[in-house]
Amino acid sequence: MIKERVRKILAELPEGVILVGAAKTRTPEEILEAVEGGLEVVGENYVQEAEKAIAVTGSRVKWHMIGHLQTNKAKKAVRIFDMIETVDSIKLAREIDKACAKIGKKMPVLIEINSGEEPQKSGVMPDEATSLIKQISTLENIRVMGLMTMGPFAGDPEEARPYFQKTKRLFDKLKEENIPNVEMRYLSMGMSNSYSVALEEGANMVRIGTKLFGERHYD
Ligand SMILES: *Cc1c(COP(=O)(O)O)cnc(C)c1O
Numbered sequence: 690m691i692k693e694r695v696r697k698i699l700a701e702l703p704e705g706v707i708l709v710g711a712a713k714t715r716t717p718e719e720i721l722e723a724v725e726g727g728l729e730v731v732g733e734n735y736v737q738e739a740e741k742a743i744a745v746t747g748s749r750v751k752w753h754m755i756g757h758l759q760t761n762k763a764k765k766a767v768r769i770f771d772m773i774e775t776v777d778s779i780k781l782a783r784e785i786d787k788a789c790a791k792i793g794k795k796m797p798v799l800i801e802i803n804s805g806e807e808p809q810k811s812g813v814m815p816d817e818a819t820s821l822i823k824q825i826s827t828l829e830n831i832r833v834m835g836l837m838t839m840g841p842f843a844g845d846p847e848e849a850r851p852y853f854q855k856t857k858r859l860f861d862k863l864k865e866e867n868i869p870n871v872e873m874r875y876l877s878m879g880m881s882n883s884y885s886v887a888l889e890e891g892a893n894m895v896r897i898g899t900k901l902f903g904e905r906h907y908d
């Protein structure tokens with residue numbers, strides 16, 4: 690079942706769009722099934738869950754951190770992830786930079802934008818993104834490669850559209866700025882219920898969980 694769903698979505702996605710399989714709460718066996726269906730990037734919300742899954746699937750796929758990363762987990766995270774999609778503060782970026790320096794790695798990251806401007810949510814406010822990115826761009830062991838956003842929780846995907854548009858405008862503006870050591874290549878937005886809208890608004894990376902793996906066991 691999982692295998693077929695992965696194949697179907699991969700076939701549907703436009704050329705050049707990266708599918709991130711959002712795997713929170715899934716067993717390593719379920720992830721393995723998705724990989725057998727052709728999934729190339731797995732997104733994990735927790736460092737510990739990722740470690741368990743990687744032990745089973747090995748290194749034939751790429752791993753993206755898509756959950757909020759605590760600074761005290763940065764050391765472990767830089768060892769296991771190929772990209773961290775959720776950088777939203779200079780403090781976290783510095784921890785990642787420091788941890789990367791120790792192991793000789795340059796970490797590709799996306800900047801998480803709080804496009805709904807909801808105070809309790811993670812992500813940098815859109816107005817503060819440019820200044821944060823300029824600060825991060827000076828860190829040697831990090832490369833900013835784009836933006837990620839969740840948008841406010843909405844039942845109707847149309848309600849997410851303005852937030853995707855806002856994030857795309859910011860993405861384009863940052864691209865024009867040509868900040869050294871910053872590359873605006875990836876725009877990660879859209880989940881199971883909203884990825885079609887996100888693609889219409891310019892996403893080239895989508896994070897899909899339920900539609901690949903089925904309803905979650907627990908959350
Ligand atoms: C769970 C999750 C997703 C996927 O959500 P679905 O609705 O199951 O597709 C995408 N992005 C992040 C950050 C998530 O935590």
